[in-house]
Amino acid sequence: MRADVLSAVGELLLAEGLTDFTIERVARLSGVSKTTIYKWWPSRGALALDGYFHAVEPTLAFPDTGDIRADLTSQLHAFGRLVGETPAGRLLAELIGAAQTDAELAAAYRALYSFERRHIAVARMQRAQASGQLRADVDPQVVVDQLWGAVYHRLLIPDEPITTTFIDALLDNLLDGILTVGH
Amino acid sequence: MRADVLSAVGELLLAEGLTDFTIERVARLSGVSKTTIYKWWPSRGALALDGYFHAVEPTLAFPDTGDIRADLTSQLHAFGRLVGETPAGRLLAELIGAAQTDAELAAAYRALYSFERRHIAVARMQRAQASGQLRADVDPQVVVDQLWGAVYHRLLIPDEPITTTFIDALLDNLLDGILTVGH
Numbered sequence: 271m272r273a274d275v276l277s278a279v280g281e282l283l284l285a286e287g288l289t290d291f292t293i294e295r296v297a298r299l300s301g302v303s304k305t306t307i308y309k310w311w312p313s314r315g316a317l318a319l320d321g322y323f324h325a326v327e328p329t330l331a332f333p334d335t336g337d338i339r340a341d342l343t344s345q346l347h348a349f350g351r352l353v354g355e356t357p358a359g360r361l362l363a364e365l366i367g368a369a370q371t372d373a374e375l376a377a378a379y380r381a382l383y384s385f386e387r388r389h390i391a392v393a394r395m396q397r398a399q400a401s402g403q404l405r406a407d408v409d410p411q412v413v414v415d416q417l418w419g420a421v422y423h424r425l426l427i428p429d430e431p432i433t434t435t436f437i438d439a440l441l442d443n444l445l446d447g448i449l450t451v452g453h
Numbered sequence: 454m455r456a457d458v459l460s461a462v463g464e465l466l467l468a469e470g471l472t473d474f475t476i477e478r479v480a481r482l483s484g485v486s487k488t489t490i491y492k493w494w495p496s497r498g499a500l501a502l503d504g505y506f507h508a509v510e511p512t513l514a515f516p517d518t519g520d521i522r523a524d525l526t527s528q529l530h531a532f533g534r535l536v537g538e539t540p541a542g543r544l545l546a547e548l549i550g551a552a553q554t555d556a557e558l559a560a561a562y563r564a565l566y567s568f569e570r571r572h573i574a575v576a577r578m579q580r581a582q583a584s585g586q587l588r589a590d591v592d593p594q595v596v597v598d599q600l601w602g603a604v605y606h607r608l609l610i611p612d613e614p615i616t617t618t619f620i621d622a623l624l625d626n627l628l629d630g631i632l633t634v635g636h
Contacts (some may be wrong), residue, residue, distance in 0.1 A: 288628045339632075342609025366609055376611075384610050408631045411613050412622040415603035420595070423602025426549055426609060427567050428559075430594050439595040447630030448591045449522075 275300045275307060281323025288364045291318055299376050315375040319365065319382040326358060332390050339400035339445060346417060346437050347393075353425050354432035361424050388414050416444050458483045458490060462504025470540050471547045474501055498558040502548065502565040509541060515573050521581035522628060528574075529600060529620050536608050537615035546608050570595050599627050 278300035297304045333341045353359035371378035378432040395410035461483035480487045494500035515525045528582035533563035553558035
């Protein structure tokens, strides 16, 4: 039943975004009562985040082929397409936007989504440090901000587009460095 | 008179944030009539952004000593302190948050603030490319997302703190690259 609710939430959010998302509609679509839903999720925002996380988890899976450049590239391409080309981008932007003046939603966002996404990325980078591909003195948490965080920056302040060229440039800049040799 | 309004707005915003910011209060503090203020700025959001931009412009000035690493470091330290340690951080976060569901505010944010900040940073990096310090094939717009955008990421999704250590790591990662030699 919990899984039924989460799939109904994920489908609804990815099709329509957050505007008309209500616990009433989730109850109708999933066949689970509102009382039960409220027992499991304290608020509409927490339910939305949990459903979203489960819906995108397969898309955002982190490969481990042993080649960190290849694995970061394929994960970031998938992430870029998700936020740049599907309703997930608008949904994430609205959730993050609302979280700026809603402390409960902000806490739920971190607990149900961003903390776990950071953890998955950091774990993959730590294995790349153990295998000698990434410099040992690099803090993988900072890399999260310079790859995924850079994409969120374009999502939330859309001065420039989220394209495959952009994603590839993020990786080239950060993996190889932007200074000329000798500087 | 226009300058009086902008200083009143800047002071008010940096002291108190956006919550109690009204055109009435700005009119009272600046001694300029509401009618005149509305003639110059179409909305509360546009006025807030213009005042904010003018208030922080000296703090965010971009040095050009001829050494791109030193200049990025001092500008990003100032930016990190501004958003991490003053009410400017909360204010920016609330403006960006509200812009996610307010198309007019989003357009004003880009027109009055982020477009100009991007332009200033990109111009400095283009001079570093001309002098041979930054690789010529790097798109400076992408670097903006990986330095300032990475700070906005921690501001808007505060899983990790904005510290001087973080700012220095952003620069080291991006300037020198995060791969080990030979990878």
